[in-house]
Amino acid sequence: EAQVTQNPRYLITVTGKKLTVTCSQNMNHEYMSWYRQDPGLGLRQIYYSMNVEVTDKGDVPEGYKVSRKEKRNFPLILESPSPNQTSLYFCASSPTGGRGNEQFFGPGTRLTVL
């Protein structure tokens, strides 16, 4: 089944404790992206990657890191999480980053930073 998977689905952590949220897609997509979803703000892009070893900042990149060593994986890293990073996170992928290509979203990761 073609899909985007994220792990973990739920995570409660404390301020300053490094964490990684994994994202994997099995559709051989070049483009991958991370979004955060907050009430009343919709989804905002954190980082995106056009292909392996190519990453770029989205609208809200502060406090996050990403890497794209393999085409299928795009982990999101929070080196020192803070409470304002409590949010619902979605990974997405699409065949290319150009206009008109559907983005497929993962099921989401709900992160709480105490």
Added chain:
Amino acid sequence: GENVEQHPSTLSVQEGDSAVIKCTYSDSASNYFPWYKQELGKGPQLIIDIRSNVGEKKDQRIAVTLNKTAKHFSLHITETQPEDSAVYFCAARNTGRRALTFGSGTRLQVQP
């Protein structure tokens, strides 16, 4: 950068009625406008999209209209059913920026 505003934030309709959700965008260079449906506990899923060279697109009970001059686009759902209940997001993108900018979402509730 692009700014997308979406209204209303909540919408309640009776089963069988129509529902309309409206979005405006700020960047005249935006040329792709998708609509996503998000069900509880799931990620957003594309339901329909429209490109800037088209004024209207329809897929069964769902239609989207685009007014480039006024920079607004709308989602129309006819003959609503309880399974249409979800949060709907509009988005806009231009080729140069390659990122989707989302509206704040509309929670649609269809009352049986």
